[in-house]
Amino acid sequence: MLGTITREQMTEGPLLKKLLLYTLPIMATGLLQLLFNAADLIVVGRYSSSLSLAAVGSTGALINLIVTLFIGLSAGTSVAVAQRVGAGDDEGLTRTVHTSIATALAGGLIVFFIGFFGSRTFLSWMGTPDTVIDLAVLYMKIYFIGIPANLLYNFAGAVLRASGDTKWPLIILTAAGVLNVGLNLLFVIGLGMSVDGVALATVISQAASALAVMILLCTTRRNIRFRFSRLRFHGPELAEILRIGIPAGIQGAMFSISNVIIQKSVNSFGDDFMSGNSAAGNIEGFVYVAMNAFHQTSLTFTGQNVGARKPERINRVLLLCEGYVFVFGFGLGMLAYLLREPLLGIYLPDAPQSVQDGMQRMRVIATTYFTCGAMDVMNGSLRGMGSSFFPMLITVVTVCGMRIVWIYTVFAQVGTPFSLYVSYPISWILCLATQVVYYIFAKRSLDRHLAGGF
Numbered sequence: 001m002l003g004t005i006t007r008e009q010m011t012e013g014p015l016l017k018k019l020l021l022y023t024l025p026i027m028a029t030g031l032l033q034l035l036f037n038a039a040d041l042i043v044v045g046r047y048s049s050s051l052s053l054a055a056v057g058s059t060g061a062l063i064n065l066i067v068t069l070f071i072g073l074s075a076g077t078s079v080a081v082a083q084r085v086g087a088g089d090d091e092g093l094t095r096t097v098h099t100s101i102a103t104a105l106a107g108g109l110i111v112f113f114i115g116f117f118g119s120r121t122f123l124s125w126m127g128t129p130d131t132v133i134d135l136a137v138l139y140m141k142i143y144f145i146g147i148p149a150n151l152l153y154n155f156a157g158a159v160l161r162a163s164g165d166t167k168w169p170l171i172i173l174t175a176a177g178v179l180n181v182g183l184n185l186l187f188v189i190g191l192g193m194s195v196d197g198v199a200l201a202t203v204i205s206q207a208a209s210a211l212a213v214m215i216l217l218c219t220t221r222r223n224i225r226f227r228f229s230r231l232r233f234h235g236p237e238l239a240e241i242l243r244i245g246i247p248a249g250i251q252g253a254m255f256s257i258s259n260v261i262i263q264k265s266v267n268s269f270g271d272d273f274m275s276g277n278s279a280a281g282n283i284e285g286f287v288y289v290a291m292n293a294f295h296q297t298s299l300t301f302t303g304q305n306v307g308a309r310k311p312e313r314i315n316r317v318l319l320l321c322e323g324y325v326f327v328f329g330f331g332l333g334m335l336a337y338l339l340r341e342p343l344l345g346i347y348l349p350d351a352p353q354s355v356q357d358g359m360q361r362m363r364v365i366a367t368t369y370f371t372c373g374a375m376d377v378m379n380g381s382l383r384g385m386g387s388s389f390f391p392m393l394i395t396v397v398t399v400c401g402m403r404i405v406w407i408y409t410v411f412a413q414v415g416t417p418f419s420l421y422v423s424y425p426i427s428w429i430l431c432l433a434t435q436v437v438y439y440i441f442a443k444r445s446l447d448r449h450l451a452g453g454f
Contacts, residue, residue: 005164007085010301011308019320023297025166027328029173030289034282036177036205042347043184044198056195056278059136062122062263063143064256066115070107070151072249074100074158075299076241079383081162081224082300086307090223095234096241097159097217097224102233103241104155108148115144127264131271139195146203149210156213156226162300163224172212180205244383247392251379254400261407265420269357273417276357279347283336283358284366291329291373294321295380302384311450314443318381325377329370337366360417368425375399375428378435387442394438398431 005022044056077100084093119140123133157169180201187197217226266277298321305313336343340362344355375395382391406423 005166007088007164007304007308010164010304011086011310011313015301015313015316015320019294019297019301019317019324022164022166022300023293023324025170026161026296027290027293029166029170030293031286032170032173032177034285034289036180039181039184043188044195056136056139056198059123059140059143062256062260063115063140064252064259066118066122066144067111067147067150068252068256069249070111071154072247072252073103073107073241073245074151074154075248075383075388076243076245077103077155077158078162078296078299079244079303079386079388080237080240081159082303082384083307083386085163086304087309089307092237093163093223094225094230096237097226098230098232099234099237099241100155100159101152101214101217101226102231103238104151105148108151111147111151112144115147116141119144127267129267129271129274132274135195139199142196142199143202146206149203149206152210153206153213156210156217159217159224160213161296162303163222164300164304168216169213172209172216175212176205176209179208244386244388247388248383251392251395254396258400258403261404262420262423265407265411269417272351272353273357275348275351276344276354276359277361279344279354280340280358280361280365282347283340283343284333284362284369287329287332287336287366287369288372290332291325291370292376294325294328294373295376297321298377298380299384302381306385306446306450309450311443311447314381314385314446318377318439321377321381322374325373326370329373333366333369337362340366357417361421364418364421365424368428371425371428371432375432375435378432378439382435382439382442385442385446390438390442391435394434395431398434399427402427402430 005018009018077096080096081093081100084096120133120137123136123140128136153172160166160169183201183204184198187193187201191197193200214226217224218228219225266274298317301317302314305311305317340359341355344358344362348354348358379391379395382388403423406426407420411419411423
């Protein structure tokens, strides 16, 4: 059944169809989430001003930097849940679920205080222009009010997906997204609000999705049921979540740091260029989430097969996910590139210069994005095997480090948009090549470990 894959289906029999059935709802969830986020940009760009669009777009890299470390911890939840489901460890699974929700609540409060009270300082460090900084600060302050709900949904959703259920996260997000779009239209068009309207709509929809997913966890009859009376941190489960999740979070944070530096370089080209870059990045995001769905699939299927002590299936999971990610990544990337001008025009109907600037980005990134997808799938497989530190180190050095060096050397000398954007595909290819080498050694080590027993 689409979106519902049992432990037995993940660990036995053919994989080709099951991988796709599991992935499609994750892909649809990500695409809908981006579509609803795009509604923020489209509504504010069409019915407010291009400065408002630039303000919302300029906060993306910074928000990701602040949030990503704790979102990365949900990867630890995914691995811990998947391996316990695969091993049939119901009591360990229960402890993992309750530890994960406690981690989400604690992390949400920490991130709220950092983002809410530090927004203006952080945006100033990024070189956000005076013309948009007040609007950007307003957007971030309201956005971070909803961060606890955002993290709660992400952790609870990770529990559902790792246990084999990708259908309900899709249903919940669809309902919340429709609510978000409706509130966008009400606040911005009906009430004449600007970035505050789209931020408030996001907060309300995030709260609704968190409430819905928690109701589901509290009422399910499956072994992932949540009870408030058992909400606490369990030491061994927390340690495992942190062992996988902290490197994943650091990796994501380093990605965001490099993107913040790139955003600062983008800001140096002016308001029109910022708007075009924001719109192009949002369009490319649809390609990314379609590919990234296979990252979650490779992580979950690998984790459950490790728990079930069936390492012989891991290579097949990886190869099939890489094949799928090439088909979706290359196909959607080229489609976005071919339709780049009308797509950018949706976001920027009255800003022809910004459209031209956005097209410069898409010529480089949309056409090579499939290499990023291949890199993410490899990361998912390695994390599902229980390896998180070295994949993080590889990514930090080959992607984040390379981009930062590039900005302060090549881009500093050349100073063109192309010299800025080409750092992306170069870093993806370098990282993927290094990951392949590490995977060979990690897989051999896992085989020996499982053969010798836990």
